Amino acid sequence: MSALLEVKGLTKRFGGLTAVNDVSFDVHEKEILSVIGPNGAGKSTLFKLISSFLPSSSGEVLFKGQRISNLAPHIVARKGVVRTFQETTIFKSMSVRDNVIISHHLRSQASLAGYFLGTKTALADEEEFGRSADEIVEFLNLGEIRNELASNLPQGHLRALGIAIGLATNPSVLLMDEPFAGMNHDETMRTVELVRGVRDRGVTVLLVEHDMPAVMKISDRIVVINFGEKIAEGIPSEIQENEKVIEAYLGSEDDEIGM
Amino acid sequence: MMLKRNQIIGVGFFLFVIFVAVPWLIHVSGRWDFYYTLTSVALLSIASGGVWLTFYIGRINIGQGAFALTGGYVAAILVVKYDVSFWLTIPIAGLFCAAVAVIIGLPILRLRGVYFAMITLVLTEVARLTALALPITNGAKGISSIPLPGELSILGLTLIPDFSTVANVKLAFYYLAAVLMVLCFAGLYRLVNSRIGHLCRSLQQNEELASSIGVNTAYLRVIAFAISSFLGGVSGAIFMAISRSIYPASFPVKDSVDFMLNCFLGGLGYVFGPMLGTFMIYFGWDVLFTTGKYQLLIYSAILILLILTLPNGVLSLRIFNKRGTAK
Numbered sequence: 001m002s003a004l005l006e007v008k009g010l011t012k013r014f015g016g017l018t019a020v021n022d023v024s025f026d027v028h029e030k031e032i033l034s035v036i037g038p039n040g041a042g043k044s045t046l047f048k049l050i051s052s053f054l055p056s057s058s059g060e061v062l063f064k065g066q067r068i069s070n071l072a073p074h075i076v077a078r079k080g081v082v083r084t085f086q087e088t089t090i091f092k093s094m095s096v097r098d099n100v101i102i103s104h105h106l107r108s109q110a111s112l113a114g115y116f117l118g119t120k121t122a123l124a125d126e127e128e129f130g131r132s133a134d135e136i137v138e139f140l141n142l143g144e145i146r147n148e149l150a151s152n153l154p155q156g157h158l159r160a161l162g163i164a165i166g167l168a169t170n171p172s173v174l175l176m177d178e179p180f181a182g183m184n185h186d187e188t189m190r191t192v193e194l195v196r197g198v199r200d201r202g203v204t205v206l207l208v209e210h211d212m213p214a215v216m217k218i219s220d221r222i223v224v225i226n227f228g229e230k231i232a233e234g235i236p237s238e239i240q241e242n243e244k245v246i247e248a249y250l251g252s253e254d255d256e257i258g259m
Numbered sequence: 260m261m262l263k264r265n266q267i268i269g270v271g272f273f274l275f276v277i278f279v280a281v282p283w284l285i286h287v288s289g290r291w292d293f294y295y296t297l298t299s300v301a302l303l304s305i306a307s308g309g310v311w312l313t314f315y316i317g318r319i320n321i322g323q324g325a326f327a328l329t330g331g332y333v334a335a336i337l338v339v340k341y342d343v344s345f346w347l348t349i350p351i352a353g354l355f356c357a358a359v360a361v362i363i364g365l366p367i368l369r370l371r372g373v374y375f376a377m378i379t380l381v382l383t384e385v386a387r388l389t390a391l392a393l394p395i396t397n398g399a400k401g402i403s404s405i406p407l408p409g410e411l412s413i414l415g416l417t418l419i420p421d422f423s424t425v426a427n428v429k430l431a432f433y434y435l436a437a438v439l440m441v442l443c444f445a446g447l448y449r450l451v452n453s454r455i456g457h458l459c460r461s462l463q464q465n466e467e468l469a470s471s472i473g474v475n476t477a478y479l480r481v482i483a484f485a486i487s488s489f490l491g492g493v494s495g496a497i498f499m500a501i502s503r504s505i506y507p508a509s510f511p512v513k514d515s516v517d518f519m520l521n522c523f524l525g526g527l528g529y530v531f532g533p534m535l536g537t538f539m540i541y542f543g544w545d546v547l548f549t550t551g552k553y554q555l556l557i558y559s560a561i562l563i564l565l566i567l568t569l570p571n572g573v574l575s576l577r578i579f580n581k582r583g584t585a586k
Contacts, residue, residue, distance in 0.1 A: 168472070
């Protein structure tokens, strides 16, 4: 299998603190790869480095062989690597459907002037975005609340909306920031199904998470980091038996890995 | 884009009022001074419309006075020193301001909230001091005795007559300002209701998310700021032509603050907010003149009350929303 996304020796230092240290791994096409690690292991920093929301100190991220690290986030998104946020990051004063429609920006054919003048291309874009948004909204079971203001949604729906926004950009790789955080078991299982559905649409998924049962259930492969360094990589059953991983999680969090 | 029926009626009524009813009323009542007042309102609302657009992308802009002043000087210098037709100087002044806005905007639009507001406030003062210092702007004396706008003709066809030959210069300026105001707000309305407006709202609500869905946020911010400054420059250029002079003190910090207040008062969520806000502030101040030394006190008290009770602006009142022309 060829690597779609390659993380090579990625390092991030904040002053004297090395948050991410020489982390390397590959993400293959159409797989679900999870990055896990105890609290403070550097997961979030790694996530921001890959999505280029933070510049890296050294190392690089390659997408289809092209370097994408340290580019502006919107350019990384344009190339097909799109991140989702945790639930508070949405366009609050827009309806669910409008949130998804606006997120079709990368599929725009018309220019800004074209939209101002209402050219044929612009009108065709608008129609296509509306149609596609309806499809995505249905796909994520948001159909009944499509006209609801996003700020009124409960947490579970917000998470789905976050995924909808990501899907609307038509990504090759979707980076998900803790998609299961703060969910109960039922909600988690529903979201697991949604993420699988996203992958079945042909999207490669890289997620950062610490909900162990969900990660074990959903991932094709797992990368474990601790103190900013990669300590293990493999399929879920390998990770569960890996000594270093068990050690990293021992203590207050050892029950989390027991499933 | 199709307008709804009641919108067409609303727009038709508005055009009738400003182009027919107002001139007729002024003619009947003989209050010729109102032309100057209304012309000012129209021009100030163009500048405020620009400020409103920067609000729309989530930036507090207290620097429009700088661009109005720049536009005024560009037009004045071109007319007086280079003998350029005034009509040509309107777009040139606007484009000059837009270019300046791009250069200044690229670094400062990275700032948010109060930091951006403070920088723009400083811009107004910088513009005034620059006008004082540069040789071409003639220092504190400014530029005066600027000739009235000449004839505008294309291929021998006279579109606009020479203003020194028209019977009523005040009426001519009123029409000029009113036409430009209508064009400005029609443009803004179209902008806001097109996908560009949605993109601007996405910036206002969450810049991080906007960039993660692939919106070039820096580019969009600079475009909005440039359009804003273009409108500031255009309004400054026409003010210069009406007063036939321009001084460093023509657009002080107070004006910059007023442009922002106009937007607040009318409503930041409504395209026509700045127009209504400008009208109310300008006329409100004049009406309160009768209260003599209490003018400023009453004026400020009313403003505070309005902002407390109607934080989303006067246009958020129900009667405006029902009519359907508000947004």
